[in-house]
Amino acid sequence: MAYYFTIRNKNEYKSINLTNHPSFERTSKFQGDRFSLDEIDKFTSNYANELALRESLYFYGLLDEEEAFKEISIRMKSKGELSKVKYSPVYEDSAKYLDTEYLSYKLKSFSKDFNFLNKFLTYYRNSSVNNDIVCAIRSYTLGNSELDIYILIDEFINRELYNRRYNIEKHCYDYISIKYKSLHDLAMFIYNYENSSEMSKSEINDELNNFINYLKQDTIINKPKVKTRKKILEGQTSFFD
Numbered sequence: 001m002a003y004y005f006t007i008r009n010k011n012e013y014k015s016i017n018l019t020n021h022p023s024f025e026r027t028s029k030f031q032g033d034r035f036s037l038d039e040i041d042k043f044t045s046n047y048a049n050e051l052a053l054r055e056s057l058y059f060y061g062l063l064d065e066e067e068a069f070k071e072i073s074i075r076m077k078s079k080g081e082l083s084k085v086k087y088s089p090v091y092e093d094s095a096k097y098l099d100t101e102y103l104s105y106k107l108k109s110f111s112k113d114f115n116f117l118n119k120f121l122t123y124y125r126n127s128s129v130n131n132d133i134v135c136a137i138r139s140y141t142l143g144n145s146e147l148d149i150y151i152l153i154d155e156f157i158n159r160e161l162y163n164r165r166y167n168i169e170k171h172c173y174d175y176i177s178i179k180y181k182s183l184h185d186l187a188m189f190i191y192n193y194e195n196s197s198e199m200s201k202s203e204i205n206d207e208l209n210n211f212i213n214y215l216k217q218d219t220i221i222n223k224p225k226v227k228t229r230k231k232i233l234e235g236q237t238s239f240f241d
Helices: 037-044 050-059 100-109 114-123 131-141 149-161 180-194 201-217
Strands: 003-009 012-015 072-078 081-084 162-167 172-178
Touching: 003 037, 037 180, 050 072, 050 201, 100 149, 100 180, 114 131, 114 180, 131 149, 149 162, 149 180
Parallel strands: none
Antiparallel strands: 003 012, 003 072, 072 081, 162 172
């Protein structure tokens, strides 16, 4: 499935062609402004946060001054419309949640957090591949001591994140590939439960406005050399920090 990196324009969404950005790497067979979700996640995870991403998009001309302050989202086509992929883009700090082993560890670490489990069960209540596992986890939260929550979580992850086929000869599953959209959704669900945004919308807008004004006032003909792939130092939140 193709995904689109968009900026909101009133009640419509303008698709941004990330191939025009020097830090974007094409790894799928899609063309133009159509991307795999994996490609978009790898691109946005170069940045510490939303502010750094917006500054870079503006600096390289993918957003104009007005667009730089508008809603950014990842979308996919559904019934002829662009439907939003839940949550904000993946940034540097949340990228580690896309590692399946780390994700499994984080999910198990919340096995005693019943507030998390209730939100988790609500989020996955309509899962077609895990309906019985969701019901079993619900039973666990209600006090069924015969259920092993770690085994339930392992089976949930195996079904939710992997394309697999049962090998009759070996009497086990062969794991074929990862369902990347499912991985993305679970990773961002857990990350957003555990973390809050480090900057408010007003703080992002103030810093972004300062950045744009800085570029406008710069009298040097050649733009300063900015390495978008440089390692972002701890605590750095902005393009020029």
